[in-house]
Amino acid sequence: xxxxxxxxxxxxxxxxxxxxxxxxxxxxxxxxxxxxxxxxxxxxxxxxxxxxxxxxxxxxxxxxxxxxxxxxxxxxxxxxxxxxxxxxxxxxxxxxxxxxxxxxxxxxxxxxxxxxxxxxxxxxxxxxxxxxxxxxxxxxxxxxxxxxxxxxxxxxxxxxxxxxxxxxxxxxxxxxxxxxxxxxxxxxxxxxxxxxxxxxxxxxxxxxxxxxxxxxxxxxxxxxxxxxxxxxxxxxxxxxxxxxxxxxxxxxxxxxxxxxxxxxxxxxxxxxxxxxxxxxxxxxxxxxxxxxxxxxxxxxxxxxxxxxxxxxxxxxxxxxxxxxxxxxxxxxxxxxxxxxxxxxxxxxxxxxxxxxxxxxxxxxxxxxxxxxxxxxxxxxxxxxxxxxxxxxxxxxxxxxxxx
Amino acid sequence: xxxxxxxxxxxxxxxxxxxxxxxxxxxxxxxxxxxxxxxxxxxxxxxxxxxxxxxxxxxxxxxxxxxxxxxxxxxxxxxxxxxxxxxxxxxxxxxxxxxxxxxxxxxxxxxxxxxxxxxxxxxxxxxxxxxxxxxxxxxxxxxxxxxxxxxxxxxxxxxxxxxxxxxxxxxxxxxxxxxxxxxxxxxxxxxxxxxxxxxxxxxxxxxxxxxxxxxxxxxxxxxxxxxxxxxxxxxxxxxxxxxxxxxxxxxxxxxxxxxxxxxxxxxxxxxxxxxxxxxxxxxxxxxxxxxxxxxxxxxxxxxxxxxxxxxxxxxxxxxxxxxxxxxxxxxxxxxxxxxxxxxxxxxxxxxxxxxxxxxxxxx
Numbered sequence: 001x002x003x004x005x006x007x008x009x010x011x012x013x014x015x016x017x018x019x020x021x022x023x024x025x026x027x028x029x030x031x032x033x034x035x036x037x038x039x040x041x042x043x044x045x046x047x048x049x050x051x052x053x054x055x056x057x058x059x060x061x062x063x064x065x066x067x068x069x070x071x072x073x074x075x076x077x078x079x080x081x082x083x084x085x086x087x088x089x090x091x092x093x094x095x096x097x098x099x100x101x102x103x104x105x106x107x108x109x110x111x112x113x114x115x116x117x118x119x120x121x122x123x124x125x126x127x128x129x130x131x132x133x134x135x136x137x138x139x140x141x142x143x144x145x146x147x148x149x150x151x152x153x154x155x156x157x158x159x160x161x162x163x164x165x166x167x168x169x170x171x172x173x174x175x176x177x178x179x180x181x182x183x184x185x186x187x188x189x190x191x192x193x194x195x196x197x198x199x200x201x202x203x204x205x206x207x208x209x210x211x212x213x214x215x216x217x218x219x220x221x222x223x224x225x226x227x228x229x230x231x232x233x234x235x236x237x238x239x240x241x242x243x244x245x246x247x248x249x250x251x252x253x254x255x256x257x258x259x260x261x262x263x264x265x266x267x268x269x270x271x272x273x274x275x276x277x278x279x280x281x282x283x284x285x286x287x288x289x290x291x292x293x294x295x296x297x298x299x300x301x302x303x304x305x306x307x308x309x310x311x312x313x314x315x316x317x318x319x320x321x322x323x324x325x326x327x328x329x330x331x332x333x334x335x336x337x338x339x340x341x342x343x344x345x346x347x348x349x350x351x352x353x354x355x356x357x358x359x360x361x362x363x364x365x366x367x368x369x370x371x372x373x374x375x376x377x378x379x380x381x382x383x384x385x386x387x388x389x390x391x392x393x394x395x396x397x398x399x400x401x402x403x
Numbered sequence: 404x405x406x407x408x409x410x411x412x413x414x415x416x417x418x419x420x421x422x423x424x425x426x427x428x429x430x431x432x433x434x435x436x437x438x439x440x441x442x443x444x445x446x447x448x449x450x451x452x453x454x455x456x457x458x459x460x461x462x463x464x465x466x467x468x469x470x471x472x473x474x475x476x477x478x479x480x481x482x483x484x485x486x487x488x489x490x491x492x493x494x495x496x497x498x499x500x501x502x503x504x505x506x507x508x509x510x511x512x513x514x515x516x517x518x519x520x521x522x523x524x525x526x527x528x529x530x531x532x533x534x535x536x537x538x539x540x541x542x543x544x545x546x547x548x549x550x551x552x553x554x555x556x557x558x559x560x561x562x563x564x565x566x567x568x569x570x571x572x573x574x575x576x577x578x579x580x581x582x583x584x585x586x587x588x589x590x591x592x593x594x595x596x597x598x599x600x601x602x603x604x605x606x607x608x609x610x611x612x613x614x615x616x617x618x619x620x621x622x623x624x625x626x627x628x629x630x631x632x633x634x635x636x637x638x639x640x641x642x643x644x645x646x647x648x649x650x651x652x653x654x655x656x657x658x659x660x661x662x663x664x665x666x667x668x669x670x671x672x673x674x675x676x677x678x679x680x681x682x683x684x685x686x687x688x689x690x691x692x693x694x695x696x697x698x699x700x701x702x703x704x705x706x707x708x709x710x711x712x713x714x715x716x717x718x719x720x721x722x723x724x725x726x727x728x729x730x731x732x733x734x735x736x737x738x739x740x741x742x743x744x745x746x747x748x749x750x751x752x753x754x755x756x757x758x759x760x761x762x763x764x765x766x
Contacts, residue, residue, distance in 0.1 A: 079455065105483060116472050
């Protein structure tokens with residue numbers, strides 16, 4: 001295995017000055033000389049890592065975690081305030097497709113201009129011209145002015161030019177989210193091709209799924225700091241864990257707000273625990289494992305026909321499952337005193353992600369006695385399949401040769 | 404105690420991974436990695452680039468040289484975009500100076516005759532240089548701000564944007580020169596063919612000087628948008644500091660010799676006049692195109708009286724229009740401007756490099 005380093009990020013920090021008021025004119029600058037207050041904002045804090053040649057590295061992070069800034073620094077659009085980045089080989093950055101297209105010029109002229117902006121020689125463009133046009137599916141419009149292009153055509157042309165630049169290092173910033181499905185598939189195919197060619201790819205995204213599918217390793221960024229640089233699967237787990245710590249603010253929880261819980265409580269929740277095979281040892285579930293919610297409750301008065309409801313929400317607060325004992329046909333009559341209920345999911349069919357369980361006690365008529373939310377659990381998929389649900393897949397292949 | 408069993412009603416798969424076994428998967432991956440490593444090795448050596456807060460001027464020059472094709476495309480773009488959507492299109496680059504020349508001809512022949520024959524050629528040869536300089540400077544100063552879309556999204560040596568503006572200005576200069584030559588041919592005005600080589604150092608000097616100033620101003624303009632307006636006003640004043648609409652020899656020359664700079668004793672205003680880098684270039688052009696430093700022209704002047712005062716009346720006298728300097732004076736002056744400009748250029752690159760780091764956020 002070669003150990004050549006394609007991108008070496010050495011102690012990179014980037015400071016942005018956030019001026020409370022931005023002054024562009026001389027008069028304003030002079031008038032506000034000295035009292036132009038600003039805050040220093042470190043978008044990147046001492047980031048260091050190495051990317052070996054031929055590797056595909058994901059950079060994971062939420063919006064505003066500094067991943068795009070890091071990318072801009074790598075591609076040379078921004079200069080780091082401290083530290084340096086050594087890039088070995090031609091680097092093409094797909095930050096925005098079609099950036100620098102001149103609406104007044106034709107598609108043909110724009111291909112040449114854009115390609116040379118990205119560092120491609122004219123001879124090279126001439127050689128690949130048909131390929132670029134073919135990839136963008138713009139054979140009939142190539143001599144039209146770009147201003148008459150649809151946004152889809154525009155983006156296709158942008159991507160076609162960028163991937164034909166023949167870079168040693170390709171930097172992709174969530175541009176794959178554009179274009180129709182067919183084109184997206186084409187883009188992914190192109191990225192696979194790049195990987196197989198032994199090129200280095202840096203992939204910035206907040207989609208853990210994409211990282212799992214494409215990347216070998218990944219860096220996880222959180223508010224400018226790198227909280228991990230490990231294998232893709234571990235980085236995804238780290239990222240999910242990190243999201244979970246932020247969950248109270250970011251997740252929108254539960255369809256019913258807690259304030260609707262009436263003050264009169266003949267019965268209330270005492271303890272609610274989530275238990276699964278991973279508890280204690282690895283603190284996450286594997287897809288298909290079981291999960292039990294232990295519900296302890298205390299009744300001050302005898303309650304007839306109590307209903308225990310259970311909901312599962314994903315990290316975005318979206319409900320993925322809801323049921324209750326009434327639906328399941330279990331009648332519960334509670335005497336004064338305490339009781340326990342164990343709600344077991346035999347198989348958790350999720351692939352990946354952080355989830356929250358909510359438990360509520362209510363009357364048969366739907367009056368909520370007590371409710372508890374935000375009981376987290378995580379599912380981590382060690383495999384490479386992605387999506388939301390772990391489906392049972394079996395593949396049967398039969399081939400018959402013609403001769 | 405109540406036992407509740409919530410049945411999910413679904414069968415989850417026993418093995419959630421889509422590949423047969425862990426061992427097989429690892430082996431496959433290793434094979435993949437090995438294959439890839441071979442291809443990595445095949446790709447061979449590559450250029451190294453360093454992104455940091457400080458990049459040396461030499462590195463900048465190298466990056467700019469590498470982007471020379473981009474320069475050509477940007478110049479072409481600028482010219483194309485300028486005349487796009489006009490009926491006559493590219494023809495305007497010739498028509499515009501031709502019409503300007505015609506206006507000047509009519510003006511100075513019939514309405515404002517000043518006694519200098521073919522004054523239009525005298526003036527237009529200076530205007531060639533001036534238009535080149537002015538277009539390059541204004542275009543260059545605004546180039547980075549106007550191309551914010553590219554600057555924020557694509558990495559390339561940004562000085563190229565400024566240089567492309569200068570390049571486009573040079574192309575317009577070229578078309579104007581063709582019109583000028585046609586005009587001279589029509590009026591049977593013979594240029595000083597023997598001095599044509601003088602244009603090379605002169606052009607080099609004005610281009611490098613304009614580039615240096617434009618690179619500096621373009622970087623400043625990102626932070627202070629006043630720069631572009633300020634420079635326009637400055638250029639109006641600057642225009643009168645070169646011999647365009649007036650003859651240098653005679654009255655102007657004498658006045659410049661006589662007056663001091665800001666009342667500082669033992670100084671001559673003419674030093675300041677020639678400190679203007681555009682002046683020697685303009686004079687070189689006039690020497691070639693106007694070719695008339697021993698003219699049969701009469702200029703109305705106020706003669707200097709015996710007591711040293713300027714006479715309140717004018718006389719028509721035969722006075723050379725152009726400064727009667729020898730050839731080596733022009734060579735020396737142009738090369739001096741060129742030399743200073745090269746130093747300014749390197750300095751401008753250094754300033755540009757310092758300010759460039761925050762372009763993407765300031766725009």
